[in-house]
Amino acid sequence: MTAPTQQTRHDHPDKLLTPGEVAALFRVDPKTVTRWAAAGRIGSIRTPGGHRRFRESEVRTLLAQLTHDADSSR
Template structure:
């Protein structure tokens, strides 16, 4: 059973953009979540760290990557 979220602030960054998990980004690109984390480690996509040290991706950055690849 999935863990319930405790509040809307957990899925937003300080400027209000939605934060995506590696799994959510992986589904968008059709890859494994470990691949998404590897892209972040190599600088291919920007990421941020939560206070609990989990990696998150700003939705606006992911949308920009999608738009850049379709242009």
């Protein structure tokens, strides 16, 4: 049996990423992702076991914004 998937809307399930998966996308340490979440820079969800998970759509949006900002500052 698989774990239920979190949903941002009833019609569109959103994949949840671990801090390690988010860290790989941003090329930072997973602890950095945890600090970002604690500081409110990125939203997170807590699992029943207390682990953080991140909505893929939110992570990809933030990554796109940061990539766009970096490109436009050149």
